[in-house]
Amino acid sequence: MAIYSVYIINKAGGLIYQYDHFTNRPEVEKTFSFPLELVLKVFDEKVVVAFGERDGIKVGHTVLAINGKLVEGRYLQDGRDIIEFLASQENFPLDIKFGRPKLTTNEKIMLASMFHSLFAIGSQLSPDLRSSGIEVLETDTFKLHCHQTMTGVKFIVIADPKQAHIDVLLKKLYEVYTDFALKNPFYSLDMPIRCDLFDSNLQSAIEQAEKLGISNV
Amino acid sequence: MSRQTARTGDPRKVNGELFTLTYGALVAQLLRDYEDDEEVNKQLEKMGYNIGVRLIEDFLARSNTGRCNDFRETSDIISRLGFKMYLGITPVISNWSPAGDEFSLLIENNPLSDFVELPEGHSALNYSNILCGVLKGALEMIQMDVDVWFVQDQLKGDNITEIRLKFNKRLEDAVPAGED
Incomplete structure (x- = not known):
C-alpha cells in the first residue's frame, strides 16, 4: 500500500511540480x-x-x-x-x-506534457460531449489517478493499485496548492512551485492518505 | 480575511477591522503616490485581478461547485457563495438586462468601506475598485470574459453600492480539454 509520486501540470501542459514519495526500487x-x-x-x-x-x-x-x-x-x-x-x-x-534508474527531470517534464496531450486525446475520443478525460489509468504495478480542475490544472497521483481513497487525496492536494502555492504572493502563476511550506504540507497530506487507505482496506 | 464564519476547518481568523484598515491604508497610500483618481482605480483593479486569478482556485477547491451553464447561475454563485465566503455578505442580484448578459450586485454594507468618508475632490475614485478586479480575474480563469464596473457607491452619497457585470464571451482558447 503506497503512494509513489505526485505530478502537477499547468494548463499549458508544463510540469510545475513533481514529488517522489516512495521508492521501492530493487x-x-x-x-x-x-x-x-x-x-x-x-x-x-x-x-x-x-x-x-x-x-x-x-x-x-x-x-x-x-x-x-x-x-x-x-x-x-x-x-x-x-x-x-x-x-x-x-x-x-x-x-x-x-x-532501475530514476527518471531524470527532463524525462519527467517530457512525460508530463505527453500525458497532457494524451488526456486531450482521451476526451476527444468520447462519444459524448464534456468527457472528464483520463481519470484513472491502470497497470499491473501501479494506478495513475488524474484530476483536472476547472481552470485546467491537472493533479496526478501514482499509487499502488490497491491504495484506496485517492480521490480524497487529490482534493486535498488541490487545497494545499491553493493555500501554499497560490496564496504565497511571491509565487508566480503557472511556474514551477518551489515553496518549503508547500512541500511539507503536501508530504503530510500524502502520509495521511496512506494511513487512511490502509485503515479502510 | 474579514468577518467570515462560514468557512470551516480554518480556526485562524483575522479581525475584520484590521482587514478594513489595511485596505484603507493601501488606498490612501495609492492616492498619495499617484495623485490621480483614475490611476488609483486602475491600480486597484490590477491588484484585484492578481488576487482573483489565485482566489478562484481556492474557491473551487473549497466550494464544490460545478461549471455554470448560464450567466444567471454564475451570478447566483458569485453572490451566495463567493461574497459570502470571502466577505461575509450576500449581495442582492438585480437589474438583469433583457438579453441576460448583464446584471448588478447590490451591496448594502460594504465591509471594505466601513469607516470611510471620501474627502472632497475625489469624485472619480472608486474606493472598492479592487472588487471589480477580483471578479474579473476570477471569472477569466474559468474562461469567462466579463467587464466589471462600479455604477453607484454609498461613499459618494448613493443609496446603495452597485457593481455591474457584463458577460462578453467565453474564452474558448483557454477551455481545458474535455469541456469544449
Whole structure:
C-alpha cells in the first residue's frame, strides 16, 4: 500500500511540480572479479545490462554505482567511461550496484506534457460531449489517478493499485496548492512551485492518505 | 480575511477591522503616490485581478461547485457563495438586462468601506475598485470574459453600492480539454 509520486501540470501542459514519495526500487550490489560475466551496453546515455541475468541482476538494469560511488550516466564521477573502466583488469575486484534508474527531470517534464496531450486525446475520443478525460489509468504495478480542475490544472497521483481513497487525496492536494502555492504572493502563476511550506504540507497530506487507505482496506 | 464564519476547518481568523484598515491604508497610500483618481482605480483593479486569478482556485477547491451553464447561475454563485465566503455578505442580484448578459450586485454594507468618508475632490475614485478586479480575474480563469464596473457607491452619497457585470464571451482558447 503506497503512494509513489505526485505530478502537477499547468494548463499549458508544463510540469510545475513533481514529488517522489516512495521508492521501492530493487537495487542489487555485488562484488565482481575480472572478467565481468555480464554483457553491458550503452543505451540512452546509460550503461545497462544487455545479457546475462544472475543473482537478481536482470537484463535492462542500469549501473547505478561502482565501489559505492554514484555514476553519472555512462561516465564515472571523475569522467572516465564506464565501459572502458570495466574492461581493464587492474580496476578489479569491484562492487557494482545495479537497479532501475530514476527518471531524470527532463524525462519527467517530457512525460508530463505527453500525458497532457494524451488526456486531450482521451476526451476527444468520447462519444459524448464534456468527457472528464483520463481519470484513472491502470497497470499491473501501479494506478495513475488524474484530476483536472476547472481552470485546467491537472493533479496526478501514482499509487499502488490497491491504495484506496485517492480521490480524497487529490482534493486535498488541490487545497494545499491553493493555500501554499497560490496564496504565497511571491509565487508566480503557472511556474514551477518551489515553496518549503508547500512541500511539507503536501508530504503530510500524502502520509495521511496512506494511513487512511490502509485503515479502510 | 474579514468577518467570515462560514468557512470551516480554518480556526485562524483575522479581525475584520484590521482587514478594513489595511485596505484603507493601501488606498490612501495609492492616492498619495499617484495623485490621480483614475490611476488609483486602475491600480486597484490590477491588484484585484492578481488576487482573483489565485482566489478562484481556492474557491473551487473549497466550494464544490460545478461549471455554470448560464450567466444567471454564475451570478447566483458569485453572490451566495463567493461574497459570502470571502466577505461575509450576500449581495442582492438585480437589474438583469433583457438579453441576460448583464446584471448588478447590490451591496448594502460594504465591509471594505466601513469607516470611510471620501474627502472632497475625489469624485472619480472608486474606493472598492479592487472588487471589480477580483471578479474579473476570477471569472477569466474559468474562461469567462466579463467587464466589471462600479455604477453607484454609498461613499459618494448613493443609496446603495452597485457593481455591474457584463458577460462578453467565453474564452474558448483557454477551455481545458474535455469541456469544449
